[in-house]
Amino acid sequence: MEYDFQEQSYYGFDSNKKKVYFIAKTDQEPENPLLLIHELAHAELGHLDYQSDLELVLIEIKAWDKARAICQDIGVEYDPRLRDACIQTYIDWYKLRGTCPNCDTLCINKHQKYNCYQCLTSWEVSSSLHPDPRKYNLVF
Structure with a gap:
C-alpha cells in the first residue's frame, strides 16, 4: 500500500x-x-x-x-x-x-455519550483527543 x-x-x-x-x-x-x-x-x-x-x-x-x-x-x-x-x-x-462524575465508576461509551451502568448517570464528551475532554450533560 x-x-x-x-x-x-x-x-x-x-x-x-x-x-x-x-x-x-x-x-x-x-x-x-x-x-x-x-x-x-x-x-x-x-x-x-x-x-x-x-x-x-x-x-x-x-x-x-x-x-x-x-x-x-x-x-x-x-x-x-x-x-x-x-x-x-x-x-x-x-x-x-x-469515569462517572457521580459515582466514579469507569464506563464505556458509544460515540461521545457515556451511560453509567452503576448509577445510571449519562454524560457527553467532546470528540477531541486533547485535554478538556469531558463536557457534562448530566441526567440523573
Whole structure:
C-alpha cells in the first residue's frame, strides 16, 4: 500500500486520505523514527475509525505491537518506554472521560455519550483527543 507523507505539527494517520503526518526534525524537535513507524503501523493494520474510547486504547496497543514488528524487520531500535508512555496518555485520557462524575465508576461509551451502568448517570464528551475532554450533560 502507498501512503502520502506530510509534514505537520503532530504525528498521525488519516485513513481517508491515506496520509501519514510527521513532525520534521528541527533544533527544538529531534527526529523520532519510532513515532513515524507507529503511524505507519496504523496504516498497515487498516485502522479506520473506532466506536468507543476503550476501542481507541486497544487500537493504539495493536499499532505499537505492529510498530515493534516493523522495527525488527528494518533494524530500527524499539523503545518500550516510549510505547508505555504513549499508551498511558490514552489510558489517562480514557479514565478522565469515562469515569462517572457521580459515582466514579469507569464506563464505556458509544460515540461521545457515556451511560453509567452503576448509577445510571449519562454524560457527553467532546470528540477531541486533547485535554478538556469531558463536557457534562448530566441526567440523573
